[in-house]
Amino acid sequence: MTTHNRTLLNNGARAARRNKITKLLHTVFGVDRLRDGQRQVIDSVLDGNDTLAIMPTGSGKSLCYQIPARLLEGTTVVVSPLISLMKDQLEKLTALGVRAAQVNSSLNREEEEAALEGIRSTTHEIVFCTPERLSNPDFLAVLKGVKIGLVVVDEAHCISQWGHDFRPAYLEMAAAIDALGKPPVLALTATATDDVVADIAKQLGRSRMEVINTGIYRPNLHYRVQQVTNNDERYQQARELVQASAGVGIVYAATVKAAEEMQQVLQEAGESVTLYHGKLPAAERKANQDMFMSGERRVMVATNAFGMGIDKPDTRFVIHLQLPANLEAYYQESGRAGRDGQDAACTLLYFQDDKRVQQFFLVKHYPSANDLKMIYEIVRKLCEEGKPTGDVIDQAIGDLPTAKLKVCLKLLKDGKLLRQNRKLEYLVGAAEPSAAAFEELAAIYAGKQERDREALEQMVSYAVSGFCRWKVLLDYFNDEVEGFEKCCRCDNCRNPPQVAEIEIRDDEFEREEPATEPGPQFTAGARVRVPKFDEGTVVSMAADQVTIDFPDGSRRTFLADFVEPA
Numbered sequence: 001m002t003t004h005n006r007t008l009l010n011n012g013a014r015a016a017r018r019n020k021i022t023k024l025l026h027t028v029f030g031v032d033r034l035r036d037g038q039r040q041v042i043d044s045v046l047d048g049n050d051t052l053a054i055m056p057t058g059s060g061k062s063l064c065y066q067i068p069a070r071l072l073e074g075t076t077v078v079v080s081p082l083i084s085l086m087k088d089q090l091e092k093l094t095a096l097g098v099r100a101a102q103v104n105s106s107l108n109r110e111e112e113e114a115a116l117e118g119i120r121s122t123t124h125e126i127v128f129c130t131p132e133r134l135s136n137p138d139f140l141a142v143l144k145g146v147k148i149g150l151v152v153v154d155e156a157h158c159i160s161q162w163g164h165d166f167r168p169a170y171l172e173m174a175a176a177i178d179a180l181g182k183p184p185v186l187a188l189t190a191t192a193t194d195d196v197v198a199d200i201a202k203q204l205g206r207s208r209m210e211v212i213n214t215g216i217y218r219p220n221l222h223y224r225v226q227q228v229t230n231n232d233e234r235y236q237q238a239r240e241l242v243q244a245s246a247g248v249g250i251v252y253a254a255t256v257k258a259a260e261e262m263q264q265v266l267q268e269a270g271e272s273v274t275l276y277h278g279k280l281p282a283a284e285r286k287a288n289q290d291m292f293m294s295g296e297r298r299v300m301v302a303t304n305a306f307g308m309g310i311d312k313p314d315t316r317f318v319i320h321l322q323l324p325a326n327l328e329a330y331y332q333e334s335g336r337a338g339r340d341g342q343d344a345a346c347t348l349l350y351f352q353d354d355k356r357v358q359q360f361f362l363v364k365h366y367p368s369a370n371d372l373k374m375i376y377e378i379v380r381k382l383c384e385e386g387k388p389t390g391d392v393i394d395q396a397i398g399d400l401p402t403a404k405l406k407v408c409l410k411l412l413k414d415g416k417l418l419r420q421n422r423k424l425e426y427l428v429g430a431a432e433p434s435a436a437a438f439e440e441l442a443a444i445y446a447g448k449q450e451r452d453r454e455a456l457e458q459m460v461s462y463a464v465s466g467f468c469r470w471k472v473l474l475d476y477f478n479d480e481v482e483g484f485e486k487c488c489r490c491d492n493c494r495n496p497p498q499v500a501e502i503e504i505r506d507d508e509f510e511r512e513e514p515a516t517e518p519g520p521q522f523t524a525g526a527r528v529r530v531p532k533f534d535e536g537t538v539v540s541m542a543a544d545q546v547t548i549d550f551p552d553g554s555r556r557t558f559l560a561d562f563v564e565p566a
């Protein structure tokens with residue numbers, strides 16, 4: 001992808017801009033200097049480019065739009081999928097004295113009216129909203145009344161059907177942004193494969209995005225896979241891992257049932273634990289999340305409903321009880337550990353049967369040619385009475401899930417069977433579609449199922465691989481780290497798997513079995529030394545991990561190979 005629209009600044013203007021940015025960093029954001037990736041992204045946005053930034057979590061993505069929001073003319077609109085995330089950002093910005101507002105379903109009538117009035121009078125530099133809200137014609141009309149300097153699409157991978165966290169609400173966003181007069185777009189994501197990068201650009205209708213990939217490598221994350229052979233062993237190993245790990249951590253389960261069972265096991269073991277999944281009442285979910293975030297509970301057991309927008313930088317471990325659906329999901333979930341840059345452990349428990357659980361999830365209902373035809377007919381009827389919006393169609397259709405309806409409408413639009421005007425109303429295309437046209441559109445989506453299956457295979461390869469875990473991740477994301485050979489910290493780097501030698505032996509030779517050397521053992525109370533951390537006292541040892549108290553009051557867990565008697 002290439003650069004376009006670049007505002008060519010001469011050296012003087014560029015230097016002046018840098019000075020302005022530096023001043024803002026010091027006076028408003030309390031930051032010394034930008035990291036390289038941040039500077040690149042901010043420069044690209046200020047140059048007027050549509051930009052896609054792929055930056056690992058914890059690398060300061062928000063500054064990448066907060067600085068341009070201050071420097072660009074007009075309001076910056078930040079589209080974010082989660083209301084809790086918005087609230088969090090808003091509070092941080094307000095505390096810094098940045099004028100920002102949120103518009104979403106959490107506001108009461110007066111609050112919403114005040115926020116909208118603030119937009120009309122251009123009081124706000126930054127306005128947060130959900131993708132659903134951005135596609136709402138009334139809200140769009142308010143935004144159209146003012147100059148929009150930049151639209152930021154957070155968690156941009158959600159727009160791609162090839163991504164691991166596809167959200168149909170994102171599909172309507174491109175039309176909404178275009179309706180705002182095509183302001184520049186900054187799309188942000190923590191992970192994206194080449195397929196997803198291309199698809200984000202395509203779905204946003206910005207074919208020439210400047211792609212800035214700061215890389216996904218985070219050497220402080222120590223990856224490891226432990227094989228288990230049954231469910232009891234799974235819970236037992238997870239419990240031992242939790243007990244041997246210092247600090248706070250998250251245990252991810254693939255199902256609500258597994259999450260509940262795990263929580264039970266940890267609770268019975270006397271652990272400080274709480275629970276989060278989609279089937280808990282909202283109030284309980286929130287209370288449990290708060291307990292984990294505030295440090296009142298040490299361990300969170302959760303399904304993948306717990307995640308996006310969770311920022312607990314001192315998370316020291318993330319354990320996956322089961323195989324996630326793909327490496328993107330795994331990287332994103334495990335990457336919630338160690339955002340403070342300190343060492344953290346990411347462990348996957350792998351049980352061969354898990355693949356079947358994930359395959360079961362894969363068999364979702366994809367839209368059929370019949371679904372498409374049915375929806376098309378309903379829209380055509382509605383068009384006889386006027387120009388329906390998405391909401392009107394949703395009401396008329398009734399029992400079809402909204403998410404599926406959105407996918408269908410998008411496919412019908414892609415196939416030019418429907419059109420959408422600037423008020424986001426739907427219009428029927430001129431030509432009468434043939435039956436084959438619906439079949440063709442449904443076939444496009446069937447391709448997604450195939451890709452999902454391949455992605456699952458790659459997740460399995462990671463679990464059974466004997467290579468450096470980071471190498472597998474970097475290869476998957478097509479990420480080249482200069483000079484990288486291996487991380488030297490994952491299980492495979494520390495204990496390279498022994499490859500059995502295949503030799504033809506004569507019977508007269510005795511076969512020599514390699515001696516298995518037991519790792520070092522330490523007992524509680526022993527004085528030990530760890531490079532970089534100095535001397536400490538052993539608290540416990542479980543499997544190959546030793547937990548040690550240090551004189552500065554910290555408690556840390558190390559692989560036994562790192563520990564020597566003092």
Ligand SMILES: [Zn+2]
Nearest residue numbers: 468487490493
């Ligand atoms: Zn490694």
